[in-house]
Structures are given as structure tokens and as C-alpha cells.
Amino acid sequence: MAEAKARAGADPGERIILILLVVFAAFVAILPVARLLIAGLAPSGALDLSVMSEAWSRAATQRALWRTLVTALGGTAISLVLGAGFALVVTLTDVRAKTALIFGFMLPLMIAPQVTALAWIQAMGPASALLHLLGLQPAAGTPHPLYGAGGIILVLGLHHAPLVFLAMRAGLRSLPRELVEAASASGASPLFVVRSVVLPLMGPALTAGAGLAFVSSIGNFGIPAFLGIPAGYTVLVTLIYQRLSGFGPRVLPEVAAIAIVLALLAAIGLLAQLRRLRRDDARTSTLSAAASGWALGRYRLLVEAALWSFLGLVVAVPLLALIATSLVKAHGVPLSAETATLTHYAYVLFEHGATRRAFANSFILAGLAALILMVIAVPLAVLADWRRSRVANALSVVAEFPYALPGVVLAIGIILAFLRPVPVLGISLYNTAWIILLAYLARFLTLAWRPVAAGLAQIDRGLDEAAQAAGAGFAFRLRTIAYPLLAPAMAAGGIIVFLTAFNELTVSALLWSSGRETLGVVVFSLEQAGESTAAAAVAVMTVAATLSLMLVGSVLANRLPPGVLPWRA
């Protein structure tokens, strides 16, 4: 500590930048969480559980908690089986076109959950243009088969399977090859090796992946909103949304009390991940088990066919259904050469005011968030790693919370913190687009920071010390050494932040105001208003934008540390 102080004292630039980072983190991360805790646990200053007990004595709240647990655990189970299985096959065997397989498997994670939900609704419903094309549509008037618990569990499971895949793949990559080879040399068949050696050793990775899938499931808004609300199946997140949008800020203490329990549930899932974080060291020196793939021999074609069929079924079919819906003249009409039209695209792009504004809003908000966070991430990582600043190190941990917490929890904290004008400055952020930007900055800082920190860990610290020995101060070194060297990692972080913010719904659903809609919000509103074809058209365009950006990121990939882009894992 004495050392850090001495350094900071020696270079005023370094101290000023550190102070700015502390102020930023206090403003966007610490203040909202603190306000949330106060509102739920101590509304009048002292500990007071009356709000808490009132909120939780309602049958609706208890039922929503139960449904949250059922859907999240069910979804996690599906994610676990799919993600772990896919990771095992893709990592440990010699199937071909692994990059394409991984890209396809990761796609659901990069596409907004509300878009995935919408796509599944279009694929399986009575009005499905695709099923009409095949003559397999459910009878008109029957309830949609995906509305309710089953549909939510299925789509949550598919949507979060990539999270388990990523954890499992990272685990497999750090599994020393000798352990697998020793088992094979002892006469174990590949399946036996997987069962007796690989899976037991993957315990921490699987726990971490399952924890992440669980936390993401309980915090997910898009899927239960699209698949649950029409069936009256309410989970905690949608309950908070309904109460807040129905009754306004006066229910804030009550939803804060609900949100605190949601945050506690998330904490359980996060504890599962901690086990992995402690073991996680990318700098392993031995060859990993992933380096040698088991030859599948004559089964290879069969396995490949199975993998691709799976991707076709869970990724391509819903997206095709979505495209089909966006192209038919009227919802429920079979798609054919006569019924195909682009009028819905023209409608959402040129006529529907809210959608046009939403495109602009989402582009500007996501772009600004990406730019600002890219710029902030570099000094934060440099101070924490090269400069060994404990304060900066603590900040990078604090930055994890707004992302790890369910989005509604952060959103409520932000509303509570900025409902009234900011003291001293006198600026009111509530009901402006800036409150959404603030939430994005808080929530996605860690996404911008991770690639930069990974990139920094690969750069010789001597490059910074050499500049220091050459007489360069901290700000000058940032400009001439850190920023240029970290440009690819910054770009990767920027792309990930942009993609996530651009597709975001959970936070903006609670923070938007008229004229400040985001794309996620208009897709939701259009679908709720029964304008499925227009919603599909908007969704298809967001998917196209997402795919393009993912491909741009892939171009950068060979200049990045491995694992920085999830779809290049």
C-alpha cells in the first residue's frame, strides 16, 4: 500500500486517473447497489424488515419465487447436458469444421433472449409460417405449446447452454493430456476414459458453468416475458416488471425487497463459480487434452451429421421461422411466392415512429457505452496489473457485481439512485436516455475489461517500465504504449459490449421512457400489441446486425488472446 501511495504521489497524472476511476465505480456500481439495499432493508435509516415481510407475504410473490426456481433449475439442467456434451465432442474428438460448429453453438448466446423466444414462438405456434409450409401447424385456436413452464425451461436451457459449453471447454483445455493418455495406456476405451477420468476432473468446470447458467436464468427477462406473460406464468423478474410498470415508482420499496432476494439467489450461483476462478490459470505449461483428438473413424460422419442436425434444429429452424414470419403478408398466412412481402421491413424502418427511434437510440446507446468503456478499461487494467494498484484491483472486482447481478436488480438500484436529481449538479437523469446509458456503463464495464486484462497479461510489463525509464509519465505512457498495444483487445471488448447492449432488454424495459425506446423494448411492445410480423422484422434485422459484428470480431481474432471472443472459444 505504501508503495502504491508513493508511486501515485510521484506522478500526479496516475493519481488523477485512479481517482476518476474510483468516482466512476462509486457512481455507477456502488451507489445503486447501496440504495437498493437501503430501500429493501432499511427504508427509514435503521434496519426495518416490514417492507420485506409485506412483499414476501403475498401469495403472488411466493408463487413467482417458486416458478423462478423451477424454470431456472430446469433450464440449467438442459444447458448442462447440451453444453457439456457439445464441449466434450467438439474438444476431444476429431470432428471437422470445429470453428463453424462452435460459432453455430454460441449463436443463441449472442442473439437477444427476447429474439430467441420470439423465434421459437414463430417456429412452434399455430400461426407458424414454417409449420404451415410443412403442413404441421397446430390447430388454430389451440394454446401455443411453448407458453408456460415447459417452453420457458426449454428456451432458457437452449439459450444458456453456450455458458456451460464455455466453462467446460476451458476446463478441458486445462486438463493435462498425460492424464487422458495414462488412462488410455491402461487400456481404457475412450468412453470409459471420459466417464472415469475426464468428467470427474471437470467437476469444478461443470459447477461453474451450471452456476452461470442458473444466475443467467433467474435474471432473464426476455424469455419468461414472451413465453410466460401470455400464459399468466409469472416469475420474479416479470413480476417486478409488471408491478413497476403498472404502479410506478411508489412500489419501488416492494420491488427492491423482491430484488434483494433475487440477488441472494444469484449469489448462490456465483459462489459455484468462485471455485473455478481460483483454479483458473490460463498459463498452463503442459499440453492440454484438447491438443489430441480421439479419432472417431467411421463414426465421424455420423457424429458430424448429428451435431449439424442439432444446430439446424435449435438454431437454424427458429431463425428461419422468424424470417418467414417477417416476410408473410399477414400473420398466420402460409409463406409462398404470392404471400412474401417486404412491407413489414418498410413499415418498421420508415413508418413506425417508435421503431425508427429505437434503432437510433440502441445504436447510440450501445455505441457510446462501447466507446466509453473501451477507454476506461485500459487504465483500469494497466493500474491493476502493471502498476499493482490494489485500489484498481478492487475496482475491477467491484465492476463484476453489476454484471453478475440480475439486470432488474441493477435497474431498480439505478432508479432508486437517480430518481431524484443528482445532488450538487442538480441534473435529473430519470426519464432520460442517459439513465439507460448509465446502467449500460455499470453493467458492461466488466465485459470491456476482461479482453483488455487478458491482452495485458500477454504483454511484457517491461514495455511499460522501459517507457518509464525513458522518462515518460503515466498519462504519456497510456497514450503511447498501452492504448496502441491493446487496440485489438479494446476492439474486441467494444464489440462484445456493443452486441450485448444493442440486444439488451432487461434493463431498458424498466428504464425506458416515451421517445427513449430501445430495440429490445419495441420488439416486446410490438409482440404484446399483436404485431408479430413487425416484431419479427425488427428481430431479423437485429440478428443480422449481430451476425455482422460477430464476423468483424472474428477477423480480429488472430490478434487476440485465445478465448477473448466467446464465439471463437
Added chain:
Amino acid sequence: MAGVILDRVTRRFDADHPAVDDVSLELRNGELLAVLGRSGSGKTTLLRLIAGFERPDAGEVRIAGESVAGNGRFVPPERRRIGMVFQSYALWPHMDVRRNVGYPLEARGVRGAEYGTRVDKALAAVGLADFASRHPQALSGGQRQRVALARCLVMDPAVVLLDEPLASLDIHLRASLSQEFVAFHASTGATMLYVTHDQAEALAIADRVAVLDHGRLLQIDVPSTLYREPASATVAAFVGGGAVVPAEVLAPAVAGAAPVRVLGLVRTLRARTGQPPGPAEVCLRPEDLAIAAEGVAAWVTQRSYQGATIALDVTCDGQRLRAIMPAASAFDDTELKLDIRDGWVIPR
């Protein structure tokens, strides 16, 4: 005027084992001083204390007469006027050679004609004028080293600090590149501190060598003195591969020599004047031993043919010794007689 002075400097990372323990030394103006030690001896910490990347827990560091650390003062590296050559050379991959070399000037706001002249001069001094627009990745190891040196030279530093610059290179390149340091030192007259774990390298290039062990300075001397007159058994064993054997000084040393009983023989060996009689330790270098008709019996445990010479590892009176002799004089006997021609009584 002194280049660098360390006055009772201590740096501890944990309470029990100081990395640098109460070290005082003087780096004279224009001198090339090698700091020699095994890994973990504290030699790199010593260098980083001078550079300002570490802050001493006690003691004072002065560069060119100015106190830069200690007594509550701390001047950060960027204001110490030091040049530094890193083991990795730390050349910035996103800048060409010219900008790498000119960076210290850029950082100090030197622009225009003066910038150009000084960078050209530094590049010419290391013979890299034709490579100015290349990027470091396109250079050989030797050229990279010269870029790193030019980057130090460009700002006329008070002292150039070199942190094991040859440690990551293969043995053939090391010999030729270490000679470049000698040439660079001779032509620029720069004050240089060179950290290394390689005793042959240290003895070959340095004006003086400081031996560090467990954070303590054991000895600082010119290479020949360090080799011929080690101050302690540790230095004797580390530098030059000498054997240290128990002995008895039979009479007080006079005019640098004393009669000593060692391995059962009585010989007159070199000793510090004033060395008292009594039990002592003697450093025997491989070339101090010779096969003779009369002497102490020794058993050969291993022979290593080295071309012109042959090294014999022998056991003699319970001690393990190494002798080096011309290959032509060697014979295959496993038992032979050794005589002691020279030796140094380690002072106490």
C-alpha cells in the same frame, strides 16, 4: 564524482528474508560494474532499486550526487535520467526503430531538429542508421540489443542499467553480444551496471564485479582480485569453481604469504597480511593442482576431456577437488599423486 551510491539499502518483500540486505556500494563514474549472483540473490531487486521500480525500506540511493530514494524522498523512474536494457529488450512492437530510439526524447518534449540530430547520432553510434524504419520484429537478436542500447544513449543517461540482457540467448550469440557491451562501454564512457548470473560473463566484461548472495554484498573487486583472492568461501566456490578445503595456518602471514598445512602437505600459500595462525580455509583453483612424483595421494572419480585440457575430478584426503592439466600430460591411472602449487587462504 560518483555515478551511483547505495548507502545501507534494504528492501524486504517479506519480514524474514530481505531481498536486498543492508547493501552499500559505489558505482564509479564511467565504470562498468557487474552484479553477480544466483537467481534469488537479490541482484535484480538491487537494479530495480536504482531504477526506481522498487522503493527501499531503509537506506539511501544517490544518482549523480542527487538523492533519489531514502530519507522520505522518492524520485520516480521517469525522472531519474537512467537508461535501462531489459532482458527481453522491451522494444515497443508498434513503433519503428527510429521512434523506439527517440522515445525518451519524445517523452521529454524534445521535438524538431534537435530530436532528429540526437536520434541519428544514437542510431549511428550503434550502427543501425540503415534500419531506422524497420520494426523490432524484423530485426535479429543482436540488432534488437543495439536498438535497446541506442534508446539508452539518446538521452545521455547518468547510468545505464542492464538486467541480464544475454540470459535468454544461446551460448554462441552470448559471447559476441557481450563483447558489444564492452565496445559500447569503451566508446561511450557510460556508467553501466550489469546484472548477471553468469560468472564467466561478469569476469570477462566488467571493470569490477560485486557478488551478491541472499541479498548481501559479499565482495566487490576487480575480476582478477575476485578470482585470486576471494573474501569468503561462498565467493571462492561461486566464482571460478574453486574447492574450499580446511587447512591450518602455521605462522602469521608476512608480505602476502604464509606457511600452511593443507591436505597433509606444508606449502607457502598466498594470504592476507596479518592472517593469524590457526585453523583456516584454503581456496584451491583447478590450475593450482599438478600431478607430481611427490605429493598427496588422490583417486580420480571422473575425467572430462575438454580439448586442449583435461579436467580431473579427484577425491583426496576426504575432499573433492578438480584439477585441470594439458590433455597431453594426462594418463589413465585412477590413483595418482597431487602437488599444490598455489592457493589462497580465505581471510577471517
